[in-house]
Amino acid sequence: NAGVTQxxxxxxxxxxxxxxxxxxxxMNHEYMYWYRQDPGMGLRLIHYSVGEGTTAKGEVPDGxxxxxxxxxxxxxxxxxxxxSQTSVYFCASTDSWTEAFFGQGTRLTVV
Amino acid sequence: xxxxxxxEGPVTLSEEAFLTINCTYTATGYPSLFWYVQYPGEGLQxxxxxxxxxxxxxxxxxxxxxxxxxxxxxxxxGSVQVSDSAVYFCALSLMNRDDKIIFGKGTRLxxxx
Numbered sequence: 109n110a111g112v113t114q115x116x117x118x119x120x121x122x123x124x125x126x127x128x129x130x131x132x133x134x135m136n137h138e139y140m141y142w143y144r145q146d147p148g149m150g151l152r153l154i155h156y157s158v159g160e161g162t163t164a165k166g167e168v169p170d171g172x173x174x175x176x177x178x179x180x181x182x183x184x185x186x187x188x189x190x191x192s193q194t195s196v197y198f199c200a201s202t203d204s205w206t207e208a209f210f211g212q213g214t215r216l217t218v219v
Numbered sequence: 220x221x222x223x224x225x226x227e228g229p230v231t232l233s234e235e236a237f238l239t240i241n242c243t244y245t246a247t248g249y250p251s252l253f254w255y256v257q258y259p260g261e262g263l264q265x266x267x268x269x270x271x272x273x274x275x276x277x278x279x280x281x282x283x284x285x286x287x288x289x290x291x292x293x294x295x296x297g298s299v300q301v302s303d304s305a306v307y308f309c310a311l312s313l314m315n316r317d318d319k320i321i322f323g324k325g326t327r328l329x330x331x332x
Contacts (some may be wrong), residue, residue, distance in 0.1 A: 139319065150308070150324035151263075158319075159265055199318075202312065207253060208320050210262035 110134050114199050114211035121189040121218045125158050129184040131199030136183045137209075139202045140182040142166075142174060144195040145213075151198065157182055221246045225309045225323035232299055233331050235303070240294040240326050242283075242309035250311040252276075252285050252292040256323070257306045266294075304330045 114131045121127055131140065138159050143151040143166075153166030155174040163174045171193060173185045182201075186193060194217050202208040225242040232238060242251065251270045255263040267276030272287035281296045292309060309323040 141319070148327075151322050152317070158317050200263075202320060206251075206265070206312075207265045207268060208255075208310070208312075210264065212262050 112201055112209045112211040114214050118215050125189050126187050131182045133180055133201040137201035137203050141200045142184045146195050156206045191218045193217045220323050223323040225312055225326055227331055228327040231329045232241045234301055235298045238296040239309055242292045244311050246291050246311055248313050250313050253310040254283055254294050255308040255316050257258050299330050301330045301332050
């Protein structure tokens with residue numbers, strides 16, 4: 109009964125370092141999303157996927173890359189982290205018109 | 220294009236007050252409509268939903284009615300509690316494969332004891 113699982117939950121990076129955030133869902137959903145949420149702000153869509161092997165840009169894609177090699181996993185990569193990427197990152201999955209399920213978030217600090 | 224507009228916050232109310240958070244939408248087609256809630260330090264979770272016109276979604280004392288004629292899905296609760304303090308997001312999704320879920324910007328709600 110896991111739903112959507114994000115790893116890691118917390119991370120501190122130095123400027124210029126790289127990392128990958130993993131999102132895994134066990135509901136066989138087609139759609140997966142990566143959002144960022146800054147303090148006091150709403151959600152901003154980074155990238156999304158409408159199925160295995162597909163990815164698309166959201167409203168704030170710069171500095172991030174994604175991959176969806178397996179249907180259940182959606183990876184978010186930061187190749188060269190910047191302080192502006194300090195945020196809380198949320199992954200979500202859904203089947204077109206049904207409700208979205210969210211992970212608990214990854215709190216990333218870039219120093 | 221598809222979009223969701225919800226009232227800006229923060230909204231501050233006293234306990235037991237009546238709550239309305241407005242949400243209107245623009246969509247090509249017939250969307251499903253949702254309200255999500257985010258408690259401090261947590262991810263979003265579904266509060267209620269409606270899948271067709273005139274449907275009423277309800278949960279935990281909250282209600283919202285899908286109004287096609289006014290393209291609205293306003294969230295209401297008759298008597299709020301301190302524990303309702305959270306951020307509320309209105310959202311829509313469509314049945315087309317290439318359409319993604321669309322969220323409003325969120326409304327922060329503070330309930331004073």
